[in-house]
Amino acid sequence: MTSLSDKPRTTVDQEAITCHLETAISRQTPVAVRTALADIPVMLAELRRLATLLAWTRTELANLLAAGRATLAAGRDGENDPLSYLRDEVAEHATITDDYEPNR
Numbered sequence: 001m002t003s004l005s006d007k008p009r010t011t012v013d014q015e016a017i018t019c020h021l022e023t024a025i026s027r028q029t030p031v032a033v034r035t036a037l038a039d040i041p042v043m044l045a046e047l048r049r050l051a052t053l054l055a056w057t058r059t060e061l062a063n064l065l066a067a068g069r070a071t072l073a074a075g076r077d078g079e080n081d082p083l084s085y086l087r088d089e090v091a092e093h094a095t096i097t098d099d100y101e102p103n104r
Contacts, residue, residue: 012046
């Protein structure tokens with residue numbers, strides 16, 4: 001189970017960005033508009049970072065799913081060690097979980 005501390009944290013201050021935008025809309029001064037516009041590159045960088053993290057996560061999920069499917073197929077086919085597919089893939093994530101022991 002994923003704890004709240006394991007979830008990706010945003011690198012932007014959403015409250016400040018919202019405040020800048022609302023100020024720019026209400027006041028419509030050059031300074032307020034420039035301040036709000038200055039938030040755009042920061043938000044774009046955050047979007048790129050999150051897209052990269054999502055792509056990595058989806059790849060990891062696909063690899064684990066493929067290993068699970070290979071394990072099930074190997075079991076059906078009567079292979080000697082069908083869990084080896086899953087064991088190998090999970091071993092790559094041993095540093096992610098503290099409770100994992102490879103020889104369990």
